[in-house]
Amino acid sequence: MKKRILIWIFLVITVGGVFFTAFTAYRFSNITELAIKHSAETIRNIYLYSTNKDEALNVIRDMPNIEDVKIIRNKNIHTIYQNLNTFILPINSDESIFIQFKFLKEFENQKYQVILETIIINILFIVISNLLINWLVTPYLNFFEDLKRSIQQAKNGNFNRKLHTKLKNEMKDVIDTYNSFLDQLDKNFNLITKNLQILIPKIPRKKDKLVSVQENMEMLANINKFKKIIEDDANIGEIYNRLIDILEHKFKLNSFKIYAILNQKKEIKVVYQKNANCCEIKIPALCRAYRTGKEINSIKFPHICSECMGNNNYICIPFSTGGTFTGVLNINFTEEEEEHIKSIIPYIEAYLNESSSIIEAKYTLNLMKQNSVTDQLTGLYNRRYLEEIINKIAATTIRSDSLIGILLIDIDYFKQVNDTFGHDAGDEVLKELSKVLITNLRDSDFAIRFGGEEFLVILQNIKKEEDILKVAEKIRKTFEITKIVVSAKTIKKTISIGVSIFPKDTKKIWEAIKYADLALYEAKRNGRNKIVKFNSKLLENADNS
Ligand code: GH3
Ligand code: MG
Ligand code: MG
Numbered sequence: 380m381k382k383r384i385l386i387w388i389f390l391v392i393t394v395g396g397v398f399f400t401a402f403t404a405y406r407f408s409n410i411t412e413l414a415i416k417h418s419a420e421t422i423r424n425i426y427l428y429s430t431n432k433d434e435a436l437n438v439i440r441d442m443p444n445i446e447d448v449k450i451i452r453n454k455n456i457h458t459i460y461q462n463l464n465t466f467i468l469p470i471n472s473d474e475s476i477f478i479q480f481k482f483l484k485e486f487e488n489q490k491y492q493v494i495l496e497t498i499i500i501n502i503l504f505i506v507i508s509n510l511l512i513n514w515l516v517t518p519y520l521n522f523f524e525d526l527k528r529s530i531q532q533a534k535n536g537n538f539n540r541k542l543h544t545k546l547k548n549e550m551k552d553v554i555d556t557y558n559s560f561l562d563q564l565d566k567n568f569n570l571i572t573k574n575l576q577i578l579i580p581k582i583p584r585k586k587d588k589l590v591s592v593q594e595n596m597e598m599l600a601n602i603n604k605f606k607k608i609i610e611d612d613a614n615i616g617e618i619y620n621r622l623i624d625i626l627e628h629k630f631k632l633n634s635f636k637i638y639a640i641l642n643q644k645k646e647i648k649v650v651y652q653k654n655a656n657c658c659e660i661k662i663p664a665l666c667r668a669y670r671t672g673k674e675i676n677s678i679k680f681p682h683i684c685s686e687c688m689g690n691n692n693y694i695c696i697p698f699s700t701g702g703t704f705t706g707v708l709n710i711n712f713t714e715e716e717e718e719h720i721k722s723i724i725p726y727i728e729a730y731l732n733e734s735s736s737i738i739e740a741k742y743t744l745n746l747m748k749q750n751s752v753t754d755q756l757t758g759l760y761n762r763r764y765l766e767e768i769i770n771k772i773a774a775t776t777i778r779s780d781s782l783i784g785i786l787l788i789d790i791d792y793f794k795q796v797n798d799t800f801g802h803d804a805g806d807e808v809l810k811e812l813s814k815v816l817i818t819n820l821r822d823s824d825f826a827i828r829f830g831g832e833e834f835l836v837i838l839q840n841i842k843k844e845e846d847i848l849k850v851a852e853k854i855r856k857t858f859e860i861t862k863i864v865v866s867a868k869t870i871k872k873t874i875s876i877g878v879s880i881f882p883k884d885t886k887k888i889w890e891a892i893k894y895a896d897l898a899l900y901e902a903k904r905n906g907r908n909k910i911v912k913f914n915s916k917l918l919e920n921a922d923n924s
Pocket of ligand 3: 789794
């Protein structure tokens with residue numbers, strides 16, 4: 380731009396100068412020619428109005444500057460301009476006067492000298508004025524050129540291009556203010572990036588600080604939003620689903636697997652996998668990322684994990700808050716995807732960190748809830764759980780017009796086991812009965828440790844009464860033949876079962892449990908290892924006793 384402006388100024392001055400020179404030369408020659416013409420006409424008039432024509436001719440001939448003068452005969456001649464120094468002017472209808480001036484050479488020399496001087500003066504003027512303009516205008520043009528580049532770079536997030544000038548006037552103030560403004564911007568953006576790094580470690584630094592800060596702030600806002608949403612999620616499954624959605628759709632991961640290490644670090648299970656064939660880890664300790672608590676990266680260290688079976692590159696990121704839960708995200712990628720994966724890892728880590736604390740909190744809460752409703756010895760639900768759910772189940776059963784089978788189970792002569800083999804042997808028998816119950820029930824049924832060696836089984840969605848008795852009989856028989864190893868001996872025990880049916884026997888669920896207890900009492904009374912179904916007679920007996 381600067382060059383263009385200078386060239387234009389130079390051209391205007393140069394062309395103007397040339398025109399001025401040509402015009403001056405033209406005007407000069409015109410004026411001179413007019414003067415000579417006037418001299419010729421004056422001489423003709425001297426001759427014309429003199430009385431002695433010959434003498435007049437002689438006088439004219441003696442004039443300085445006159446080369447030749449003579450009278451020539453010809454008719455109808457007007458002024459003839461031959462050369463610049465030769466004229467033939469008419470004096471009457473038959474004669475003309477021929478006048479030849481001497482000073483043509485001198486005149487021409489003078490003319491060229493004037494033109495030359497004009498040209499030289501003009502060239503000097505052109506050169507001086509161009510130099511002057513160059514000297515005056517260039518710093519301003521340089522300033523604008525510099526400012527343009529600096530603004531361009533600032534627009535692209537680089538605030539390091541300061542302006543420099545030799546100008547000492549108000550421009551210097553403008554430039555100083557602009558430079559300190561750039562400094563301020565640079566410092567602020569660096570500070571924001573530094574603070575962002577606290578929240579998203581390993582944040583990628585881009586050349587364009589403006590875009591970098593804008594992208595990272597947006598990412599941070601999204602991570603924060605994500606955290607708020609998963610805090611309110613009802614269960615861990617929902618959190619995983621959100622995380623998977625982000626990994627798949629936001630970060631465009633084509634192949635990945637999420638492992639969860641649970642159960643006091645004894646169990647590793649696959650939570651989700653997409654096109655992942657990198658590893659099939661069955662024991663937590665075999666997972667290098669989990670064991671070391673560090674990111675495992677096959678780009679930095681090829682073949683670092685001996686469990687990896689695939690050919691792709693992989694990055695495994697452990698995420699944990701150091702408590703009861705650890706997750707591991709295994710990402711597999713091709714060489715073409717490498718750059719993309721590298722750029723998103725810090726953000727994925729930020730999402731995983733946010734998730735891990737909330738997954739852990741929910742996991743611990745679940746565990747506590749589970750513990751509070753589970754019997755420690757047998758792993759079955761306890762009475763508290765029954766109290767929590769029984770009314771809901773009763774209502775559903777009445778609405779769906781189905782039946783609930785209630786089995787109250789008591790081990791026969793259980794005290795003998797304790798007395799003969801000790802309390803631990805008794806515990807072993809309780810565990811064996813629990814296993815029998817679990818293996819003989821459907822998913823919708825559940826077994827509860829109701830009391831010391833008493834168990835309650837709830838059979839849901841029963842359509843026919845006989846089905847209840849069939850299940851009860853299966854349980855009784857299976858336990859009867861179960862060999863239990865206690866204190867290096869094998870023993871066998873039996874159970875008695877009292878059965879009631881809700882809402883057939885009574886519409887009050889707790890009453891139905893009581894009726895099962897009455898039936899159990901009857902089974903014991905009738906010799907044990909028996910199943911007794913409740914009937915109203917049992918109620919009369921109970922009233923009488
Ligand atoms: P019955 O056939 O009449 O049921 O005879 P029983 O010996 O089983 O008599 P009862 O049902 O009254 O015996 C209950 C015994 O169960 C008493 C208690 O010592 C024992 N017991 C209760 N809870 C536990 C436990 O958690 N572990 C062990 N080992 N024994 C328990
Ligand atoms: Mg008992
Ligand atoms: Mg008993």
